[in-house]
Amino acid sequence: MIESLQYSWILFAQDAPEAPSGGSFLMPMAIIMLLFYLLILRPQKKKEQSMRSMVDDLKEKDRVVTIGGIHGVVTNVQRDQDLITIRIDESTGAKMRVGSSAIARVVIDEDKDGKK
Numbered sequence: 001m002i003e004s005l006q007y008s009w010i011l012f013a014q015d016a017p018e019a020p021s022g023g024s025f026l027m028p029m030a031i032i033m034l035l036f037y038l039l040i041l042r043p044q045k046k047k048e049q050s051m052r053s054m055v056d057d058l059k060e061k062d063r064v065v066t067i068g069g070i071h072g073v074v075t076n077v078q079r080d081q082d083l084i085t086i087r088i089d090e091s092t093g094a095k096m097r098v099g100s101s102a103i104a105r106v107v108i109d110e111d112k113d114g115k116k
Contacts, residue, residue, distance in 0.1 A: 055100045058084065063107040066098055071107070 058064070062074045064086060072086030075095060082100040087093060 054106055055103055058100075058103070058106070065104050065107060066102045067104045068102070070096070072096065 058077050060074055065071050072088040075087050076085040083097050085095050085097050087095050
């Protein structure tokens, strides 16, 4: 009787499913990483590149909006120090110096009229 229990245990152990091989795990992981790159990393890089080119192309008399929501007109661009001086009040001539990374967008004429 004991011998038959030992043999049945061995038979159950042999019927256990095999563990998945490394190749079957690698393919779904590669697909997930590819989707992550295409859906998240690639668009983010394009956005960063467009923002960088927008700031590099800034010149005097461009209308800008900072990340804090302050609207102003560019009066001076110091590219070596990454500083931009903007005039924020026309009547008093108040100016503000901000870092180039603080520029959120450049306002074009269509934005002023309410069209986008």
